[in-house]
Amino acid sequence: MKKAAILVAGGRGTRMGGPVSKQYLPIGGLPVLMHTLGIFYQAVPEAELILVLPADDFAFWDSLCKTYRFEIPHRVVAGGNSRFQSVRNGLQALTSGTQLVAIHDGVRPFVKEEVIRESFEVAHQSGSAVAVVALKDSIRKLSDDGKSSFRERQRYRLVQTPQTFQVEKILKAFQVTEIPEFTDDATVYEHQGWQVSLIAGNPENIKITTPEDMEFAEFLISKKKD
Template sequence: MGSGSKQVALVVPAAGSGTRMGEEIPKPYLTIAGKTILEHTLLQFRQVDAIHELIVSTSEFFKDQTCEIVASVFGDIELTVIEGGAERQESVFKALQYVSDSAELIAIHDAVRPFVSKQLILECINEASNPGVDGSILATPAKDTIKEVEDAKYVVETPKRERMWQAQTPQIFKREVLLRAYNNATMRKLMGTDDSSLVEMIGGKVSVIKSTTDNFKITYPLDFQLAKLILSGK
């Protein structure tokens, strides 16, 4: 099923702080090569015709700047900027209240993953559109051996590495399933480490699209330096 047959709402949580970067400015609003990281990220999705609405959750201090950024990138689709919550999950939940009824799929993408390719976004949309699944996520096979550790000290188990994958975004789900998953988590006060984990909690079937390490999240100063090298090289 082609991506053009589904209408996709894009939700971008951008309310995170810059503490791990050692910056006062939140990471999405740091500038690289003349544009904020948020702008670089949104420009990747600008290339995808299936995106017909965008909801960005941010802090109250950056709402005006965010409105300017989204309008400059997406001038011709429905745009909503809201104040997010203290945690990512709360920010996404608040954003979901603004998704229109016409959206068949909801894509959630980290504001600080500016290198996702159009091709991978389309593959994720196409997979999530299939009737046999509830959603699709990008992920990469774990390179290192993963250890399950207790009390941050003792090894409990070594899972089979070939079964271990590192989740990325976008994570794209059928609208009704994602809303049900978030309502369930909110009602039962459950916290997930990503959106897929909440869908898994209600028994949802999530498919994996093999991604690349290029689609990294800018979390630490080293990530920021790498992003600067890549974007200035372009």
């Protein structure tokens, strides 16, 4: 099966509060995106890697690759005005004949190799594979009148990436008009009436968004080196 991975990093990362977007900030001596590309290359070296970035960042990314002597093969594609549009741009750039594609947040550099590989295996069998983790804390549902009610946390999962799909199906799913309910690729797929298959993610597969996340990321990097 011909595989690809689309790593989406089309945003500006305003919540980090600095002049440089979060995907380019260094952790453990390398920019975040290079860690993410590296783990996919290790997990599925045969897969085509497509990196979705803001078009204005192409030259900056090229300079980073030269500075860090980063040589993992990948293609760069321009993002859109939303995550939905960025993913669609990545899908449209897939090489002809690609049968399975993993879509992953570029700022999740701690996904485990076995999660990536399992996502391709399950998507091949069932059409989709979405990484999730169980909740540890109790949860409550808020109503419009400000009241809250208990919910069984065992019935809920936190959704991560990768979200991996058969290319034929996910291409069809992304032909629709974008709506607010499309919070991730799984909801776009599900909009077609198809059931989403879940696989176990790994809890440390955090999405780096805030300065506190960067501190935790440095800790995770240090643990990997031990």
